[in-house]
Amino acid sequence: MEYVLKTNTLSKRYRKFTALDEVSLSVPKGSVYGLVGRNGAGKTTLMRVICGLQEPTGGSYSIYGVENGSRSIAASRKRMGAVIEKPAIYLGMSARQNLKVQYSLLGLPSDEGIDQLLELVGLTDTGKKKARSFSLGMKQRLGIAVALAGSPDFLLLDEPINGLDPQGIVEIRELILKLNREHSITVLISSHILSELSLLATHYGFVDKGRLVKEISAEDLERQVRKCMKVSVSDTKALTRVLDRQGCEYEIISDKDAKIYARIPITQLTTSLLEEDCELLTVSEADESLESYFIDLVGGGTDVKTD
Amino acid sequence: MLRLTKVTMRLRFGSLMFAVSCIASAAAGILMGIIISQGDQDELSAAPFTAAGICLIFSVCFSVGTEFSNGTVRNKLIQGYTKTQFYLVQLVTALTEALILCLCAGVPYILIGWNRFFSLFDTELLVKSLVLMAAGVLLSTAIIVFLCISVRNTAYALIVCAGALFLLFTVSNSLDSALTHPEYSKESGGEIEYDPETETETEITWEKVVPGKYYVKEPRRTVYTILWKIDPITCLRAAQDMVSCRDWREQHFTVEQNKALLDKDRAGEGKYLWDIDHLEDRLFGSIYYPIWSGLTVLVLTGIGILIFRKRNIS
Numbered sequence: 183m184e185y186v187l188k189t190n191t192l193s194k195r196y197r198k199f200t201a202l203d204e205v206s207l208s209v210p211k212g213s214v215y216g217l218v219g220r221n222g223a224g225k226t227t228l229m230r231v232i233c234g235l236q237e238p239t240g241g242s243y244s245i246y247g248v249e250n251g252s253r254s255i256a257a258s259r260k261r262m263g264a265v266i267e268k269p270a271i272y273l274g275m276s277a278r279q280n281l282k283v284q285y286s287l288l289g290l291p292s293d294e295g296i297d298q299l300l301e302l303v304g305l306t307d308t309g310k311k312k313a314r315s316f317s318l319g320m321k322q323r324l325g326i327a328v329a330l331a332g333s334p335d336f337l338l339l340d341e342p343i344n345g346l347d348p349q350g351i352v353e354i355r356e357l358i359l360k361l362n363r364e365h366s367i368t369v370l371i372s373s374h375i376l377s378e379l380s381l382l383a384t385h386y387g388f389v390d391k392g393r394l395v396k397e398i399s400a401e402d403l404e405r406q407v408r409k410c411m412k413v414s415v416s417d418t419k420a421l422t423r424v425l426d427r428q429g430c431e432y433e434i435i436s437d438k439d440a441k442i443y444a445r446i447p448i449t450q451l452t453t454s455l456l457e458e459d460c461e462l463l464t465v466s467e468a469d470e471s472l473e474s475y476f477i478d479l480v481g482g483g484t485d486v487k488t489d
Numbered sequence: 490m491l492r493l494t495k496v497t498m499r500l501r502f503g504s505l506m507f508a509v510s511c512i513a514s515a516a517a518g519i520l521m522g523i524i525i526s527q528g529d530q531d532e533l534s535a536a537p538f539t540a541a542g543i544c545l546i547f548s549v550c551f552s553v554g555t556e557f558s559n560g561t562v563r564n565k566l567i568q569g570y571t572k573t574q575f576y577l578v579q580l581v582t583a584l585t586e587a588l589i590l591c592l593c594a595g596v597p598y599i600l601i602g603w604n605r606f607f608s609l610f611d612t613e614l615l616v617k618s619l620v621l622m623a624a625g626v627l628l629s630t631a632i633i634v635f636l637c638i639s640v641r642n643t644a645y646a647l648i649v650c651a652g653a654l655f656l657l658f659t660v661s662n663s664l665d666s667a668l669t670h671p672e673y674s675k676e677s678g679g680e681i682e683y684d685p686e687t688e689t690e691t692e693i694t695w696e697k698v699v700p701g702k703y704y705v706k707e708p709r710r711t712v713y714t715i716l717w718k719i720d721p722i723t724c725l726r727a728a729q730d731m732v733s734c735r736d737w738r739e740q741h742f743t744v745e746q747n748k749a750l751l752d753k754d755r756a757g758e759g760k761y762l763w764d765i766d767h768l769e770d771r772l773f774g775s776i777y778y779p780i781w782s783g784l785t786v787l788v789l790t791g792i793g794i795l796i797f798r799k800r801n802i803s
Contacts, residue, residue: 233567235802256569264567267803270560272500286496287568328564 184211186246186336186368187232193240194227194392201227203392204241209336209370209385214362216383217372218476224392225372226267229340232370233264245336260288264338269325273314277305277324280313284331295333303327303357319350326357330367337361339371343378351378358382376472390480405433407475411442412468413451420460424451441468490574493565497582506551507586510544514593517541522601535725537594538622542629545590546650549583549633554643563802572798580634580790587630591623617776618728624779625724629654631786632721635793657722664717665726668710668767670703714767718781727775 187209194202202224209215217225230236232243234255243250245258271280281296300306303323308316313324322342329337339358343351359382361367373379379386386403388396398406410433415421418434425432430444452462501507517540525534556562565575599619633650640646679694705713717723 230802233563235563235566237799237801256571259567260569262567264563266560266563268560270562270564272555272559272561283496283500284564286499287492287565287570289492332568 185209186211187243187370189228189232189241189243191241192228192231192238192243194224194231194236195239200392202231202238205389205392205394206241207387207394207397209368211368212362212366213384214358214369214371214382215385215387216379217370217387217389218374218376218379219372219389220374220480223389225389226340227392228389229264229266229338229370229372233262233266233338234259235266260332261334262336262338263326263329263331263334264340265322265325265329265342266338266340269321269328271313271321271324271328274312276310276312277308277316277327280324280328281331284328288332290332295331299327299330302330302360304353317350319346319353322346322350322354323357326354330361335366336368337370339369341373342371343373343375355381376476380472388476388479395479403472403475405443407472408443410468411444411446412464412466413440413442414438414463414465415440415455416461416463417459420455420458423458424454424460428454438463490570490578493570493574493578494581497578498585501548501552501582501586502589504548504552506548510541510548510586510590511593513544514541514590515597518594518596518598519601522598525598525602526605535622535625535729537598538591538626538725541587541590541594542626542654545583545587545626545630546633546647546654548586548590549630550637550643550646550650553579553634553637554641554646557641558643566802572802573794576634576638576790576794576797579638580631583630583634584627587626588623591626595619595623614731618731621724621728621731621775621779624783625721625728628721628724628779628782628786629657631790632657635789638793638797654722657720661717661720661722661726664713664720665723665767665771667703667705668713668717670705671701672704673698674701675699714770715781718778719785721779721782721786724775724778724782727771727778730771731775 185208187207189205189207191204191206192202193200193204205224205228207215217228219225227236231238232245234250238250245255246261248254248258272283275283277300278296281299282293285293285296297306300308303326305320305323305327308320313321316324326337326339326342342354342358346354355378358369358371362369362382369382371379371382380400384400386396386398386400387394388398413421415438418437418440421440422432422434425440425442428444428446430442430446432443433441435441448462448465455462514537518537521534521537562575566572632653636649636653637646640649675696676699677694677696679692682691682693683689684691
């Protein structure tokens with residue numbers, strides 16, 4: 183698998199506070215990688231370090247295979263766009279003027295493509311209106327447009343839906359999906375609104391207290407959080423034989439625990455297990471949500487929203 | 490880097506703040522030119538250049554502060570420009586702006602006060618003093634850029650820059666005062682002596698050379714002199730002194746006369762007013778002051794770049 187970004191035990195310390203603690207993650211090409219974590223978990227710091235706004239205090243990272251210590255990292259960064267914390271735009275300028283400035287910075291020979299960018303983010307009709315008087319959603323979209331100037335193939339978005347109204351959230355979500363699916367842009371997006379991320383992400387990285395707690399694909403995560411029956415048995419090998427015979431989908435968690443992804447009568451299961459000399463100890467129904475999965479990973483007291 | 494310079498200059502020189510700064514500097518130049526041409530003032534004042542400097546503080550603080558408050562500095566860094574390049578581009582842009590503002594202030598000033606200036610001073614002196622004034626403004630600009638990028642907030646940068654320039658003015662002033670205290674001074678007095686035999690009173694007067702009470706001795710004097718020379722505001726003050734009739738033309742016309750006065754004073758004759766070494770340096774050696782303060786500004790810029798490179802951009 184080709185990776186756009188790879189970090190290797192990446193660390194960032196501010197005096198006594200550790201913002202990033204040996205984070206090792208990999209962002210596959212073409213993915214929408216959701217970085218999940220509560221406020222202050224280290225999501226923004228990770229993005230800032232990747233963008234070169236802050237220097238790591240330990241570890242390394244590579245963008246398109248180019249290590250951060252290399253001289254050509256600047257050239258690699260030209261292939262990415264980013265909106266970190268808030269959109270980086272000149273408030274005293276119109277949307278078009280902002281894009282013109284970005285085009286000049288990138289050394290693009292003409293202003294061709296500005297109209298398409300404005301259309302892509304839905305800001306065609308803003309005319310000479312200054313960015314200062316834009317709504318938060320419009321500013322966010324303009325920030326994304328500025329980040330998209332120069333046609334990058336890797337986009338970093340830090341909490342892009344924070345503070346947006348429902349309409350704005352939908353617009354940004356659709357824009358991100360469009361960029362990923364139609365323009366093949368790899369997206370690294372951070373958020374603590376899990377319900378929104380679940381509609382976008384193809385991969386997840388769970389961050390807590392500066393550490394990457396878990397990295398998982400959306401498919402695997404879906405499998406883990408879907409409705410299932412959690413059983414505890416005296417012998418999981420016997421359980422495996424029984425479930426295989428019945429053609430059920432399952433997952434062995436430990437020596438005694440397993441998850442069964444099928445509706446199966448308890449009496450039938452108990453009888454079948456007894457025939458295999460195995461005792462059914464406990465049975466419970468699990469309907470794990472992304473939120474409870476996250477809480478299981480990082481512990482309680484989270485401020486992650488699932489609205 | 491050239492591309493970044495072009496974009497930064499386009500943004501800066503197309504801003505409303507720059508237009509207002511140009512108008513304000515030109516207005517100061519015109520006003521002072523009128524005062525010079527009509528009034529009794531017999532010196533080339535640094536006031537228009539000081540006005541240009543104040544306008545520059547506002548313009549630089551607002552533009553650099555906006556880069557940080559809008560977060561647009563991030564776009565530049567993400568696009569592969571280094572922090573060093575960003576710093577240097579800001580410096581080059583601010584220096585260009587300072588030069589333009591100096592021209593806005595200086596050209597109308599000189600043109601309006603033309604007749605008066607040339608009836609008082611020769612061309613060489615005028616050019617030297619104008620170069621010194623421009624150098625003072627340019628060197629102060631580098632300090633302003635250093636402070637703005639270190640502070641990174643428009644309001645704080647304005648306060649810090651104003652405070653720093655006030656400090657530089659005060660330091661330059663105080664050091665100048667300290668260095669002009671005489672090494673020796675003459676004390677004179679007299680007493681009446683009564684002769685009982687002749688029953689007459691005779692007035693006896695005396696005069697003696699005594700060490701100056703406030704004279705700054707070595708090694709403090711060397712430290713003071715270095716500090717005085719590296720302060721960019723000294724360039725502005727020295728330029729003013731150079732073309733000031735009050736201090737120089739009317740009392741001490743040439744260096745030779747100054748030296749002769751000094752020798753005379755050291756021999757214990759005549760009246761010692763100023764420390765002649767310092768006066769001579771201030772008037773005739775001051776053309777080299779920008780080299781001193783320029784070196785300091787270079788070091789400061791180096792420190793500024795190192796600090797900026799180490800600091801995190803939020």
